[in-house]
Amino acid sequence: MRMDTNIESGNDLYTDLNGLQMIRRRRHLDKLPLQAHFYPMPSAAYIEDASTRFSLHGNQPLGVSSLEPGQLEVMLDRRLNQHDNRGLDQGVLDNHRTLSRFRLLVEPLAPSESKNPAEERLGFHSIVGLAQSMELHYPHIRMVSSAKPSDDTASGMTSSLPCDIHVVSFRTLAGPTNYNGDRTASPKNEAAFILHRSLTDCRSKLKLKSDCDRQGNSISPKTLFPSIRSVQEASLTLLYEGKESSKVTMQPQDITSVKLSW
CATH class of the missing domain: 2.60.40.1360 (Immunoglobulin-like)
Structure with a gap:
């Protein structure tokens, strides 16, 4: 799945490290094989320039790359036709159809206070991006009962937690x-x-639609x-x-x- 934008991201993209923070990835040499430019995307990736951020949130871990400036490409599946010399012993040709869920988020950015934001090694979601990621990975669980529960069987929190x-x-x-x-x-x-x-x-x-503190x-x-x-x-x-x-x-x-x- 490839997405082309007009974002001037250069050779950089950001992928997350197990959902904790984002790390900058850089495409160094075009002579390297295609697989050398793909990186793990446990839950999210984004490209950005000085004014816009383009984020892709995924509900499943996949491989991601930015092969051209302003481009984001996700490898949804792959097939190995031969032994990988890592214990597989044979090619994998019986791939099954799987469901992949994504959310796209385009955010206008305010000017950065950093002297050289393009050289920052770590990145982080905005509060809106964090909320989108949480909604994707932790959807509401609907529970149906055949009997009407009594009012004293459960009680929730009296107020909301902070957004972060x-x-x-x-x-x-x-x-x-x-x-x-x-x-x-x-x-x-x-x-x-x-x-x-x-x-x-x-x-x-x-801004978030909710009023959490x-x-x-x-x-x-x-x-x-x-x-x-x-x-x-x-x-x-x-x-x-x-x-x-x-x-x-x-x-x-x-x-x-x-x-x-x-």
């Missing part, structure tokens, strides 16, 4: 396993709340969940527990775990 904070995991903790007879473990009135805060590029002139570096779990009894700092896997705290402070690119108790 993503809930990595929110899981109930289990008690010690009982090895007498059948192995069983009972749930505890505790949960692991794991959050990731992304760093965003502020040059985009597009991005101000400040801290959130209060007791405000989100009024019924919780305590908030305790913990290591990422909750193997080590720290002191109790009423707020969770996060800097951009932080991943933080806290233990919530009811």
Whole structure:
């Protein structure tokens, strides 16, 4: 799939590193074979110039390249006709049809404060690009029930999280396993709340339609969940527990775990 634009991107494009940040890729020598110019695209890629960014968000990992200025090309599939000398032992000719989902985002950019933005090795999504990526990878799950649930079976958050904070995991903790007879473990009135805060590029002139707040570096779990009894700092896997705290402070690119108790 090839997209041609009038963006003066030169020999550069940006691809993401496991969804955490974008890294600049550069096409160096035209005499290199075609496969030398393709790079992994776990979730997104973009090209840009001083005034416009053209982003491609994908729901699946693929290979991407920019073979010409202003061009973005994605390899949707490939076939190997011979042994690859890496243990395959044969060609792969029985490819199956698969569904690929993408989103295109075109953003006008404000002037950069960097002295030489073209030489920046790392890039980041704008807040709008981050929201598009999250919606693509974490769609809403619709659950249908044959019976009407009671009002006290579940309760959600009383307010929204900041736009740049993503809930990595929110899981109930289990008690010690009982090895007498059948192995069983009972749930505890505790949960692991794991959050990731992304760093965003502020040059985009597009604005989010939602009114979520991005101000400040801290959130209060007791405000989100009024019924919780305590908030305790913990290591990422909750193997080590720290002191109790009423707020969770996060800097951009932080991943933080806290233990919530009811």
